[in-house]
Amino acid sequence: xxxxxxxxxxxxxxxxxxxxxxxxxxxxxxxxxxxxxxxxxxxxxxxxxxxxxxxxxxxxxxxxxxxxxxxxxxxxxxxxxxxxxxxxxxxxxxxxxxxxxxxxxxx
Numbered sequence: 001x002x003x004x005x006x007x008x009x010x011x012x013x014x015x016x017x018x019x020x021x022x023x024x025x026x027x028x029x030x031x032x033x034x035x036x037x038x039x040x041x042x043x044x045x046x047x048x049x050x051x052x053x054x055x056x057x058x059x060x061x062x063x064x065x066x067x068x069x070x071x072x073x074x075x076x077x078x079x080x081x082x083x084x085x086x087x088x089x090x091x092x093x094x095x096x097x098x099x100x101x102x103x104x105x106x107x
Contacts, residue, residue, distance in 0.1 A: 003061075003062035003063065003064065004062070004097065005040055005059050005060060005061060005062065005098075005107045006059070006060045006061075006062055006063040006066050006095060007057070007058070007059050007095070007096040007097070007098055008056070008057075008058040008059075008060065008066065008093065008094070008095055008096070009055060009056065009057055009058075009093075009094050009096060010055070010056040010058070010091055010092065010093050010094075011053065011054070011055055011091065011092040012026075012053070012054040012055075012056075012083075012087060012091050013052060013053055013087060013088045013089045014052045014053075014054065014086050014087060014088065015052070015086055015087070015088055016051075016052050018086035019051065019052060021086065022054070022083055022086045025079060025082050025083050026044065026054070026056075026083070027044070028079075029075060029076075029079045030042055030044060032073070032075055033058070033070075036070065038060055038061040038062075038065050038066075038069075038070065039058070039059070039060060039061075039070075040059040040060065040061060040107040041057070041058065041059035041105075041107060042056070042057075042058050042059075043056070043057040043058075044056055044057075045057065052088070059107050063095070
C-alpha cells in the first residue's frame with residue numbers, strides 16, 4: 001500500500017530588514033524543490049498583519065522520501081547558513097495529515 005502524501009508546514013519569523021533577502025533565498029530553494037518529481041505542492045505565504053512571518057505549505061510524495069532523501073539534498077546547508085541569521089526565532093516545522101480539502105485535490 002502506498003503511503004499518503006506528507007504535508008509539511010514551516011513557519012519563519014524574519015527580522016524586518018532581511019525580508020527581501022529572505023524571500024530571494026526562499027524562492028531560489030523553492031525552485032529546486034518544485035523541480036523534484038516527489039514535490040506535489042509548495043506554497044509560500046506571508047502574514048497580512050505581520051509581514052515578517054512566513055508560512056511554507058509543502059506536499060511531498062511520502063514521509064520516507066522527505067526524511068531520507070529530500071532533507072539531505074546538498075543545497076540545504078548553504079541555504080540554512082544564509083537564512084538562519086535572518087530569523088528572530090527558530091523555524092517551526094510541523095507534519096500534517098490532510099483530512100479534507102476543497103476543491104478536491106489528488107494530493
